[in-house]
Amino acid sequence: MAYSEEIRRRRTFAIVSHPDAGKTTLTEKLLLFGGAIHVAGAVKSNKIRKTATSDWMEIEKQRGISVATSVMAFDYANHKINILDTPGHQDFAEDTFRTLTAVDSVIIVIDAAKGVEAQTRKLMEVCRMRKTPVIVFVNKLDREGKDAFDLLDEIEEELQIKVRPLSWPIDMGQRFKGAYNIFEQKLDLYTPSKQYVTEYIEFKDVNNPELENHIGAPLAAKLREDLELIEGVYPVFDVETYLKGDIAPVFFGSALNNFGVKELLDCFIRIAPSPRPVQALERIVEPEEDNFAGFIFKIHANMDPNHRSCIAFVKICSGKFERNAIYKHVRFNKTMRFSSPTAFMAQKKEVLDEAFAGDIIGLPDTGNFKIGDTLTAGEELHFKGLPSFSPEMFKYIENADPMKAKQLNKGIEQLMDEGVAQLFTNQFNGRKIIGTVGQLQFEVIQYRLLHEYGAQCKWEPISLYKACWIESDNTQMLDNFKKRKSQYMALDKEGRDVYLADSSYVLTMAQQDFPDIKFHFTSEF
Ligand code: G4P
DSSP, rough: OHHHHHEEEEEEEEEEETTTTSSHHHHHHHHHHSSSSSTTTOOOHHHGSSSSSTHHHHHHHHHHHHHSSEEEEEEEEEEEEEEEEEEEEOGGGHHHHHHGGGOOEEEEETTTTBBSSHHHHHHHHHHHHHHHHHEEEEEEESOOOOOOHHHHHHHHHHHOEEEEEEEEEOOGGGGGEEEEEEETTTTEEEEEESSSOEEEEESHHHHSTHHHHOOOOOHHHHHHHHHHHHHHHHHOOOHHHHHTTEEEEEEBBBBTTTTTHHHHHHHHHHOOOSOOEESSSSSEOTTOOOSSSEEEEEEEEEOOOGGOOOOEEEEEEEEEEETTOOEEETTTTTTEEEEEEEEEETEEEEEEEEEEEEEEEEEEEEEEOTTTOOEEOOOOOBBOOOOOBBOSSSEEEEEEEEEGGHHHHHHHHHHHHHSSSSSETTTTTTEEEEESSHHHHHHHHHHHHHHHHHOOOOEEEEEEEEEEEOSSSOHHHHHHHHHGGGGEEOOOOOEEEEEESHHHHHHHHHHHHHHTOOSSSSSSO
């Protein structure tokens, strides 16, 4: 197969949702379609969150297992599908955000009864920032849920994206009859059972009286009315608008019952983007270029003390990656050769000989990589930094063993490179502050510092509301601000100015008093 054809048939995406909306179930059904797994229940990585949150060691162990399911690749209808898994546990949200930088599109799962939830909102923000094309799957139609039109309004409002239904549910809950597939003009009938249930009937004209025979007169009338309203209210579906991230097609179904999943997948392979061009600092990198280039978006440490090693996850942005070829590690300006790169197939890892733009590969890492690092065939390229979000929890980190200061600093630096948490150094007192999105990370850091670096740390409380990256063209105002807030100024690990606001009130006042200063809540702007 020609090179460019290989690349064009790839679809690399992530399924995201608020915990419990049905991401794992949907992933599993997609894998079943791809023949990548044969029994339901095989994708367990996401079940992590169901263990007690305090038992983070157990969580890490499961995360270790989940490395194998971090990327699930399979072939379907002559397409190579790469699903990137995202951790279900809230405290690892930062991992999810970074994973989103490595995908070309996203499927968002929403629970029909719960509608848009907190985590979904945050994830959509990342998609919006990056203009990632998004498809919405409204799940659990076999249960009583919200009215479909209300859901669409809610999605538009809460996720701030225009929507366009491509399928439409026929009733719900116990009375759920199926859906009309607007995209393919088919009637999909539902039989309550957990097996393959979908019956597809070509149905180009819903005004055909045959419809009554399938779903009865009242539902047929309702469906016609709904579809008419949809055509009147929502714009005609346009793939280009979707690809620009300006409109999200919506499907309805029930992942558990495998209903609406094939429709989603069939539409997905037709409309979702193949690997997209990636903006590097120097230029735009096209996927079909001959030369290999890729970046590291995730580093996963193996917590087993007997096999301490990391896997760096590389997203290939262009060309072909070959085993044992010489590549350049741009930050170090040195060449490297990889003899055992791994591909992730659902459930198993295997050594690969070649991979193409769009694919994710795993490289064994012994501390050479940090998140955002670029590998190329020789060119000096830097892919734009991966976003860091303002952490939600902050603590001072202090040395608890004065003999091991060096080890502590090295450990902190490497863990931050891995993206475990964020480090800010207060410019006023020189103290180091660690910022995380959840309590678990503090425990992970403390444990790993001790077991991997022989260093002991202790935490001291600090009351902070948010960290914001600041910038301004008005240098005088910026200087004034820094002077006035000197006790709250810090540098992040790249040396950028960060203002640590101790309350939302103080932050609002600062924004009012210093109108020329931009306060950013992510580090990529
Ligand atoms: P997540 O990855 O988004 O967190 O959700 P997950 O797939 O684990 O699904 C959460 C729960 O919702 C599971 O039930 C799952 O069986 C159920 N579920 C998923 N899709 C549907 C659907 O279409 N209809 C209905 N009625 N339920 C659905 P659980 O009891 O928490 O777990 P399990 O014991 O069934 O695995």
